[in-house]
Amino acid sequence: MASTSRTYNDAIDKLNELQTPFAVIEARRKAGILPDSVLGIAKMRAYLTRIGYTPADLDRLNIVHVAGTKGKGSTCAFVDSIFSQYQQRHGGPRKTGLFTSPHLMAVRERIRIDSKPISEELFAKYFFEVWDRLEESREAPEEDTPFGSKPVYARYLTLVSWHAFLQEGVEVAVYETGIGGEYDSTNLVSSPVASGISTLGIDHVAILGDTVEKIAWHKAGIMKMGSPAFTIEQLPGAAEVLMNRAKEKEVNLRALKIDPRLEGVKIRPNAVFQKKNATLAIALAETVLTKLGLLKEVSESKLPQEFIDGLEKCVFRGRCEVKEEKNVTWHLDGAHTADSLKMSSKWFASEITGRRTGPRVMIFNQQGRIEAIDFLQPISTTLQSINEDHDRPAFDHVVFCTNVTYSQTGYKRDFVNNTIDPSEIDKLTVQHAFAEKWAAIDPKAKVVVLPTIEDALNYARGVAGASPEGEVVQAYVTGSLHLVGGALGILEETDAL
Ligand SMILES: Nc1ncnc2c1ncn2[C@@H]1O[C@H](COP(=O)(O)OP(=O)(O)OP(=O)(O)O)[C@@H](O)[C@H]1O
Ligand SMILES: [Mg+2]
Ligand SMILES: [Mg+2]
Known part of the structure; x- marks a missing residue:
């Protein structure tokens, strides 16, 4: 021993x-x-x-x-x-x-x-x-x-x-x-x-x-x-x-x-x-x-x-948190129930109304909970309600990813989750279902499914790179505290918060 x-x-x-x-x-x-x-x-x-x-x-x-x-x-x-x-x-x-x-x-x-x-x-x-x-x-x-x-x-x-x-x-x-x-x-x-x-x-x-x-x-x-x-x-x-x-x-x-x-x-x-x-x-x-x-x-x-x-x-990380990067403003909130996602999307909407411009990107996951598909419509409705131009989508880009942190090394040990079906993660089952739903709710949005959190963050940064000078991507990361934690870990290159 x-x-x-x-x-x-x-x-x-x-x-x-x-x-x-x-x-x-x-x-x-x-x-x-x-x-x-x-x-x-x-x-x-x-x-x-x-x-x-x-x-x-x-x-x-x-x-x-x-x-x-x-x-x-x-x-x-x-x-x-x-x-x-x-x-x-x-x-x-x-x-x-x-x-x-x-x-x-x-x-x-x-x-x-x-x-x-x-x-x-x-x-x-x-x-x-x-x-x-x-x-x-x-x-x-x-x-x-x-x-x-x-x-x-x-x-x-x-x-x-x-x-x-x-x-x-x-x-x-x-x-x-x-x-x-x-x-x-x-x-x-x-x-x-x-x-x-x-x-x-x-x-x-x-x-x-x-x-x-x-x-x-x-x-x-x-x-x-x-x-x-x-x-x-x-x-x-x-x-x-x-x-x-x-x-x-x-x-x-x-x-x-x-x-x-x-x-x-x-x-x-x-x-x-x-x-x-x-x-x-x-x-x-x-x-x-x-x-x-x-x-x-x-x-x-x-x-x-x-x-x-x-x-x-009081600092309570990962809840209604805003982080500024050169071309991306990250809004991170680990809400993961119907009610809290309504609150959360209102918070994001109020953060960007009148104050922030640039493409909107949502990064969302809710691993192993297909019922979360019903949380999507209220998020879209909240964001639509602040659009002056009614042809504008709620989000320009919507990314559904897993809670796997890195594309190369997979999960950080503190995130290993044996309680969910591994084949669902490999096949990105729930993410594809969310994507299909979002495409129906908000047909003008570009919807993508990506395997890891790292890929999703890189995607948002890519949107920023392709945007005109001076525009700042407004990224909203939500749906799972593990997703938000993984994202913060990558953004700050840190081990604990
Ligand atoms: N009183 C509240 N009513 C509704 N939504 C709330 C409330 N407080 C916080 N939220 C939302 O829920 C998110 C999570 O908050 P918090 O971590 O305090 O809740 P919790 O009860 O500890 O949740 P968990 O089930 O994850 O342990 C917040 O980021 C915010 O979006
Ligand atoms: Mg809970
Ligand atoms: Mg809690």
Whole structure:
């Protein structure tokens, strides 16, 4: 064992083995078997015991727990950024942890300490410590959780985050749920300092159900008796489910209107959805900082400067991000649900309206999700609506590519995805279907299918090269956070963000 190499890359290779292979997912789907639910939580409890902790140990982390369909990560990033301002000015919270998903470029971005991705060395250390403990421990009954077994990818990372944060002496930790809430691996936390539920909508229907009410039931599962909970304005059906579950659990749930103290605070993008995320983040941060004695009183009329700076300086890469290059302005946003793509395309449209000219290029992917074909029409409609010349296409060029990063070397290890059908990628099946659909929606657009992200970026640069002097290509990269992460990695030649 000691002679085995244990670098960061080794850890990622081992982690990738914990993905459920596509063939198994397919077989389960055909047999109507749903992924772990109640049993999944029981197993997580067994794994936590085996790595040497109890749920009560997690309370030492003063956890802020966030669920929701959209805006979870953004809300968590705002809270973390506010903490960071307090830390810089007042030395507290002593150490902060942030657990988010998915990652943009490197798995270690999911586990942040003092806002920075955990180092490769520390990631590898804690990853293999968890591994060894799971191999060796004979604690917790074996019934559903055989000795030596490991949980799947996201669940394993949750264990690594708890271990890393506890070992590193993190004083407050912000946790984004993976899928749902009630049965999510992060839901072993029994006494969060506060829970937050961001915007609810439709996603992960196979696991959570196909109505916003069913989905709300799952997300409400993170609320805990004795811990304050907050949400923002929701669709009426969803709001009702949240309130009913809060009552059952005897939780004081507050549904917040957009915080009037945000007036004049320059959050990015300056859009209603982001104000909702910021509103939720303010309430969560106020609760924690009050508990830690760092916030003495809450003013109804004005936010403390630390909050304003935290909100304004918050950087959450790959979401509504703009990057300028000589002949191309890249607009990158990892939206990947029906609702968020509507928001996202409105954001892109507002960015270019009146301010930017030049050919428009969209680069889109949604790997393994043919249902995303329905997300295309609203994007086109949004862009058409800003055209003064109605003969102009929504986009001059539309590129559908895979999430494979490079044309020569393929996937970066942190992006290997065994859960999708490899033959679909080889044949570019979903990309051709999207292309056909787009050609029908927007016949004047030039539609192309390309195998990799690198090819797609080069295509956009090629359009720029062929454009008249002074014109700047307006490129919109969206549909998948992996696509956006891969694109940012190529544009910046970096390993992690
Ligand atoms: N409150 C919101 N309502 C609708 N769309 C949103 C909201 N917040 C963010 N978005 C859109 O969704 C994208 C993803 O945001 P974010 O990463 O915060 O969500 P998430 O809930 O963490 O999503 P994921 O399912 O990828 O973990 C953003 O780039 C933006 O386009
Ligand atoms: Mg999601
Ligand atoms: Mg997220």
